[in-house]
Amino acid sequence: MLLLASSAKGVCALLFGESAAALEEQLRQRFAAARLTRDDTGLGDWLSQVLAQIEEPRRAARLPLDIRGTVFQQQLWRALQQIPPGQTRTYGELAAQLDSHPRAIARACASNPLGLLVPCHRVIASDGRLSGYRWGLERKAALLKAEALAQDEPW
DNA sequence: CAACACCAATTGG
């Protein structure tokens, strides 16, 4: 199940979870100070764009994003968005790019509230294997496979 | 503020 949340400025969260209740809980934790209002219809348009992107990774959804986070996180997330579908970076590469440390990269990825929209699943370990994923390695592997596949397809 | 714990890593022994 999927939860899409937005602020006045844009999409601020895209989470996976077991149930609606579990998702709301995640959301509440991530934005403790926010006043949450439910909107089952207004976000439908954005949501459908997100879903379309999942099926066609190369069509990156151009949604307004409202990314809340530290400077470091924003740098990383911006860097992640530069990674084209079907490609991957290692924690080490990103660390070098941001003049930081792999462990810090991982930590920042793990706190990315924008599942899919910030392609944190394109980050892999230095030996080329998948390491971890907030919403399950299964999902990470599936996403990467889908993207790699879409890359081969002639458009 | 400082101290501490928590990790989706990496490197060296």
Add this chain to the structure above:
DNA sequence: CCAATTGGTGTTG
């Protein structure tokens, strides 16, 4: 294969 190290962040005193 294990352990030591490392850095950003949230929590706690």
